[in-house]
Amino acid sequence: MSTRDNILASLRETLRQPDLPFPLLDSPPLTQAERMTVTSASGGLWAQAERFAQEIAAVKGTCELLETETEARLAIVSRLQIWVEEEQAARKTADAERAEDWDVLCWPPAQLHVEGLTHILKETGFKLIEPTDLHDPEQRERIRPVRAGVTSVEAAFASTGSFVVGAGGANARAASLTPFRHLVVVPFSRLFATAEDWLAEMRYAGGLDAYIRRSRNISIVTGPSKSADLEGNLTLGVHGPKVVHAILFDDVQE
Amino acid sequence: MHKATFERRPERVALFVTCMVDMLYPNVGIAACELLEKNGIQVSFPEEQTCCGQPAFNAGYRNEARKLARRFISIFGPLVDSGEIDAIVAPSGSCATMTSHFYEVIFQESNEPDLTIQAQRLAAVTFELTEFLVDVLGLVSTGAQLQGKAAYHPCCHLYRELGVDEQPRKLLAGVEGLELVELPHADDCCGFGGLFAIKNSGISAAMGRAKARYAQQSGADAVVLCDVSCMTHINGILSREGVDCRAQHIAEILNDQCGSNLRPPTDPTPTPADHPRRWGDVA
């Protein structure tokens, strides 16, 4: 018999033992109806957006809430400009200007839910890096020095300040991972009170399991990368971004 | 564990005094007995009782533990079954845990359904002293009077196996003149653990020293608790380390109506070499 068959046979054999102390014979699954929602966030979308802001601040992220897509577009550009200035100021050396400062590792603009973003970014001097194959050594090298990444989200959870980034197709995982700073664009239509609300909606629509499989990878992100391994001292930006800034905007306009 | 509810106020109680109280700390047993009697309980003491078997059980010797468990059940079982007593009360969370939690476990294991049922029946009417005073008799105060500062240490079995915590705290709060102070890290184990104190004496003592440090920090004259085994350990450490504080069983505190001082003014500061207090002595 193969190792696989041995393992499965052994488990079945054990489960047949009449006086097995554990698990009990009657061990029903946790049903959808009884499963609890761990956290909660009340109120309408704006109240939830405010809650998101509060929660992401608690984990050392930052956030802006905006009323329209137009404002969001401007906010994205000015945030990226501020970051360029910060990067240059931090270096304090003669070569304060680096061409890479204006690089932005980006999801395809169509995925960012903000019209005309590509245009305005290019206009203001940013260079959008949109790799096609990050196992290609040249493209891989190209993203290494990039300090800023821009992505949108699959969903965001108000009660915990978390967001979900999917992967696949032209949406690079690297955009929310390798740069020092991550700007995340969250339209209100993607904002949910809790993780469980999002799951329920997906499940109800009949696509949760298919979505999870199809994604190859999703990451739930809650704040900037951090560690407490150095005798409990909190340090940020260990491997992932040190700065996470969320721009939420009302695309629902009830 | 299912606890009995009494239709009428229980009147007759058998004291399961525990072997350590019997031989080392009779004052605790006397205090427990008097506390019950003062509250209108008729106390009996089945003299056949010895040890409940906990040391054997804890060390993994279940056959030996079962031997003593059978004996215990044969002594207390008929008293309960005949209605001669309404409840069994022990001035120890740990020994009450053994008889009311683990007897069932060991008889289930040995596949003795009759004894399992008997163990369950006894468990339903077995109470730790403060649990009985508060939950069954509905006491809020024992009318005790005492001067000094006390910190409460929840012993592990009492707190985590029996779930008894509010009861002793409530009764202590009702002691006139007693100032209750917070024991830092109160619910950390004192390190006793039965055979653990001998087998892993280094670790056990390190835990005990941590408890002694917290006792000192609390500024209490006495650490009050509901188990003489933990008391023996904490006092053994306090005495060895020369910390001017001691552990005392709650029964003695609750039964004191003389307004006596927890820290007698005549006591010189104890030193490791010459500890003036022999906490095991009968007064």
Next chain:
Amino acid sequence: MQVDIHAPYKDRIRQALGDPNLRVAVSKATDRMDNARNASMDEIEGERLRSQLRQMKQNVLRNWPDYLQELETNLRQNGCVVHWAEGIEDAQAIVKDIALQNSAKLVVKAKSMATEEIHLNHAMEEAGLRVVETDLGEYIIQLADEPPSHIVAPVIHKRMEEIAEVFQEKLDMPVTRDPTKMTSLARARLRKEFFAADIGISGCNFAIAETGTICIVTNEGNGRMVSSMPRVYVAVMGIEKLVPTVEDAFLQLQALCRSATGQQFTVYCSMTSGPRRKGDVDGPEQVHVVLLDNGRTRMFARGYGEALMCIRCGACLNACPVYQEIGGHAYGSTYNGPIGAVITPALAPEITQFKELPHATSLCGACREACPVKIDLPRLLLDLRSDLVQQGASPTTEALGIKSYSALMSSRRMYESLGKLASIGSNVYAGMSGGNIKFMPPPLNGWTAYRDFAPFARKSFRDWWKERSKKRQRA
């Protein structure tokens, strides 16, 4: 003094207790994590979460082989390669083989207890590969050539100055104790490795059966790195780390984060359902999942299934007063603390191989109170002690002692005589040492090495009772 995990038990304990830095570092960190856990469970319906998680995990074990097969089928459908490993050698061979087939030279690893269990780093290095641990704490102990001492905080036993020394010595870091500078240095070093690595290896916090998804949880982002950057990604998972559905995964994830560090969510939870497909910008081209038994089926058959619900949050370590005194290395095993004291012997070919561990606990129950799955760890430790006795693994003197004690206690007459004898003897003896007893002969010298002992009462409770009864009769 550093703890040598290969030294005999007694020596390890002595070394641990003799290291004042260890206690400071460990107790500070465990207190912090324990308080954070308590606070975050109080924020929500913590009790309900624990009950629901327990119900879910118990159902997994009841239907364990079915869920495993469901997971396997779905992983394969997603394009992952599934391997089954019975023990340490097979598991090592499987991973080495993957490396060989891909002509790999450099491996980046995210912190994983399953790979510690199979001593994977050592095996890979012997096969000529370079292995780099990427969790900051794990990186530090790899540099210091030590095993992790805590399930979620591997370098918990080291203080800042000790960590700085490691960085100075191994990475030529200029003298500093600034955590930010040290983190930047590690980031820069490890970034190079992530970009150059051929294989990423991680454990698996849990796998979702219905979708065939491997989930790993990190705060630093190294979990995402190892599962995204290299061409080949290998996840080694214990076969018990299953959840049935996506919703169950989120329930466990939240319980795990809150119990481990008191966070609502860790910074990253990376859920991988398969390799990169045509048109994807990044992601691994191969995803391998190694399903590791290594004693789990044995432990299940032995009746210790309850501990297979463990989600490896480390809450029991943080709550444990013994762990606080001795840290992790003193246990001498991959898993330490209360859960380690249970599963180390229970997983081993013979439980007697680790006969000290079930006794390295005062059975205080703080672990059970902290456990998000409410595993009755004290009870399992007691069961192990009983099994050890049945297998004749306890010292003869102890067995004799317990047997004669139980014989003595079985007779009221002998019990009373013993009491009298002890009272007279101990009082005479105590009188000589001026109050309390300061020395007793072996094995009781274990007591008096650190503590005094009060002599037996001159008059027992039963003496008092008899006298009183007589008086009352006369009256």
